[in-house]
Each structure stands twice: as structure tokens, then as C-alpha cells.
Amino acid sequence: AQSVTQLGSHVSVSEGALVLLRCNYSSSVPPYLFWYVQYPNQGLQLLLKYTTGATLVKGINGFEAEFKKSETSFHLTKPSAHMSDAAEYFCAVRSTNFGNEKLTFGTGTRLTIIP
Amino acid sequence: EAGVVQSPRYKIIEKKQPVAFWCNPISGHNTLYWYRQNLGQGPELLIRYENEEAVDDSQLPKDRFSAERLKGVDSTLKIQPAELGDSAVYLCASSLFSSSYNTEAFFGQGTRLTVV
Numbered sequence: 652a653q654s655v656t657q658l659g660s661h662v663s664v665s666e667g668a669l670v671l672l673r674c675n676y677s678s679s680v681p682p683y684l685f686w687y688v689q690y691p692n693q694g695l696q697l698l699l700k701y702t703t704g705a706t707l708v709k710g711i712n713g714f715e716a717e718f719k720k721s722e723t724s725f726h727l728t729k730p731s732a733h734m735s736d737a738a739e740y741f742c743a744v745r746s747t748n749f750g751n752e753k754l755t756f757g758t759g760t761r762l763t764i765i766p
Numbered sequence: 767e768a769g770v771v772q773s774p775r776y777k778i779i780e781k782k783q784p785v786a787f788w789c790n791p792i793s794g795h796n797t798l799y800w801y802r803q804n805l806g807q808g809p810e811l812l813i814r815y816e817n818e819e820a821v822d823d824s825q826l827p828k829d830r831f832s833a834e835r836l837k838g839v840d841s842t843l844k845i846q847p848a849e850l851g852d853s854a855v856y857l858c859a860s861s862l863f864s865s866s867y868n869t870e871a872f873f874g875q876g877t878r879l880t881v882v
Contacts, residue, residue: 660806687873694770694857694873695809741808753799753822754871756808 653678653744655757663763670729672760674716674742677723683745684725685754686716690738698740701725712736737764768792770874772858778880784846787877791839791860798835799871800843801857809857815841845879853881 658673683702687695699710706718716727742757771790779785791798796817801809814822817838835841855878859871
């Protein structure tokens with residue numbers, strides 16, 4: 652079984668400040684990890700993903716995340732927040748086991764940017 | 767290239783009525799997913815298809831929900847009869863073979879269902 656916990660359903664940061672969205676996962680096998688962003692009345696768009704290799708992954712719009720196996724974490728960061736970053740962010744985990752490839756999502760974090 | 771297309775975008779129905787959602791995945795994508803997203807929650811998988819075969823429907827409430835993917839391309843999700851608790855956004859996604867480690871799921875804009 653796999654699961655995702657996103658700490659903080661709402662996060663507010665000032666424009667230009669550091670963005671940190673937390674994600675912890677549970678998986679019985681090494682996972683694939685994803686961050687998706689959802690703008691109002693839109694579908695989900697992939698920000699970045701970790702599958703294999705380098706544990707620090709860079710995504711679109713200046714976001715990055717680091718896979719830390721010892722902490723079972725995959726926190727999302729951006730050095731300087733922009734107004735356009737206001738959205739809902741979802742962390743997701745996918746098993747690497749063949750036949751169990753479904754994405755399991757966290758409950759999401761709504762990011763608000765303060766001008 | 768067109769992304770995942772869903773219709774309708776919005777649907778309001780009375781409880782006990784039937785409703786259907788349609789999804790056209792990205793051309794060439796073998797895997798198709800239907801997710802349900804309740805207000806303030808993350809998406810939850812309802813069913814996953816590999817081509818025309820439903821390979822994971824363990825979370826699909828089969829007493830009232832049904833899905834099909836004829837010819838392994840378009841898919842339809844149906845609810846009959848709808849209940850108040852079915853109000854949610856229904857998301858369709860597609861990807862290349864899901865067993866590939868480098869695959870990515872692309873999502874449609876969703877259908878927002880309101881049952882009154």
C-alpha cells in the first residue's frame with residue numbers, strides 16, 4: 652500500500668519569499684514521486700517528477716524538489732514566489748511494482764501569494 | 767497537439783438520474799485513467815485501462831458506476847442512478863504504457879458534476 656501526506660492544507664507566502672510545500676510518502680517499495688499543480692477549474696499539470704537518478708529534480712516555473720529516502724519526503728520549493736504561483740499543489744506517489752502503477756495523491760496544499 | 771479532452775465541462779442533474787462523461791485521450795496513449803476529485807481533496811482513482819482492458823477497477827462503485835473503453839481509444843464513465851454524494855469533479859488522464867518508469871499522466875480539465 653502507498654500513501655501521501657501533505658502537511659498544511661493552506662500555505663501563504665509573500666511575493667518574492669521562499670515557497671516550501673511539504674510532502675511525505677509511504678510506500679513498501681521504492682516509489683516514483685510527482686508534484687502536480689492545479690489552477691481553478693483546470694486539470695492537473697505536472698510540475699516535476701522523481702523516478703531514478705539525481706535526487707534533486709527541477710521542474711517547470713522554477714520549482715524543484717528533493718527526494719530524501721531516509722526521511723520519506725519529497726518537499727517542493729521555489730526560491731522566490733510569484734503571484735502566478737497561486738494554485739493548488741498535489742504530491743503523488745506511484746509504485747514501481749509492475750501491475751500496480753496507479754497514482755496516489757495527497758489531499759493538496761493551497762498556495763496563496765501575498766502581494 | 768490536442769491534450770486530453772473531456773465533455774461536458776459541467777453537468778447538473780437531479781438525484782436518481784443517469785449521467786455520462788466522455789473522454790478522448792491523447793493520440794497514441796495506451797493507458798487511460800478516470801479519477802474522482804471531491805471538494806478539497808486529491809484525486810482518487812476509479813478505474814485504469816490498458817488499451818481496452820480494465821486492469822484496475824477496485825475503487826469503482828460497481829453498483830452504480832460503469833465504464834467502457836471501446837477500441838482502446840475514447841472512454842465513457844456512467845453513473846446510474848446518481849446520488850447526492852457523487853457531486854465531484856471527474857478527471858480523465860492518459861499516458862503511454864503505465865509500466866514505463868518514465869511515463870507521465872496528462873489530465874483533462876475535468877467534468878464538474880453537481881447532483882441536486
